[in-house]
Amino acid sequence: MWDFLVNRQAQFLINGWNHAYLVILAVFFGTIIAVALAVVVTRLPALEPVANAVSAIGLTIPSLALIGLLLPLTGLGATTALVAVTFYATLPILRNAVVGLQGVDPTLVESARGMGMSEPMTLLRIRLPLAWPVILSGIRVSLQMCMGIAAIAAYVLGPGLGAWIFQGLAQVGGKNALNLALSATIGIVVLALILDVLLLLLGRLTTSKGVRV
Template sequence: MWEFISERWDLIAYNALQHANLVLQAVVVATVIAVGIAVIVDRYRFLDPIANTVSAIGLTIPSFALVGLLLPLTMIGALTAFICVAFYATLPILRNAVVGFAQVDKTLIESAKGMGMSDLGVLLRVRIPLAWPVIHAGVRTSVQMSMGIAAIAAYVLGPGLGGYIFTGLTQAGGTNAVNYAVVGTVGIVIVALVADLLMLLLGRLTISKGIRA
């Protein structure tokens, strides 16, 4: 195993960075989309059950099925992998963002408007900061979930460590089959742990001590 890793260390490290990069980009895009939708849902509360239903149904769609649906449109490659990861990443963030905005005290919003803040100013300086702890929890969950989805997205030649797992499966019984599978699996776990630590640090830096759980 150690010989296998030492011979391929540079490539393994590169793929680990690619895996993290795919998840990072997908989660950033997912966060923007989810927060934008949540703002609309908070404005029109009748959309709340619809958003929750979409989130629940979306999470039940098998990732392989989604990949199969995307292939005729986006073909094999990084774009299909990115869309797949971003789709699943959006769902837990959306659910938390809707809850987070709903919990913001309406009197604070009215006070901010009374001070002359515009709707955009209230959103950026009041609503998002107060809802951020709940949104951040959704983003953190999304990051961890996306690590596994990104591995499955390697089926369409997406970047990352998932390729090692599929190589191990296709070479089952071969000399290095187990090595490929173990390196891919353990590598994803390590990347996920590092990402979770970074998310904890992000929470410490961006969540006010007064509202930190």
């Protein structure tokens, strides 16, 4: 397999970069969507069961089925892959964001308002920083999950290492079938570990010592 990778090093790196870029972009969009929805849910507690149900049910939808439903709307290519991966990326982050925001001590929020902070300022300076460690845990789970889903998205010509996995499966019994599938799988695992370490470092840089303690 080493010789196989050396001969295809450039393509492997390109596929790896595209895979990581797709996942990072999807998780970024998913984080924005999830946090925005969580803010709404915490303002309207009656929506919490709905948010929990959507998170639970959404994760049970097979990724290939969702991709198939998206095809008539977005067609083959990166758009369908990004929409599908973003959908799955949002769900665990949403659940954690709701829990994190609900876990903020109400007395701190009231104190901030008493000091004259507006609602948006209270959210940005008090609620989100305190909820950030819980939200980040959801982001880490989301990123790991999306690594595998992004590979499946290659079925509709999405970018990334999944293309090699499908090529290997299509050439079962061929000379390089195992090398294609195995190298892509190992590459995805390595990428997942690297990005998880980077998220851990991000958490240490963006979480105050008081909150970590």
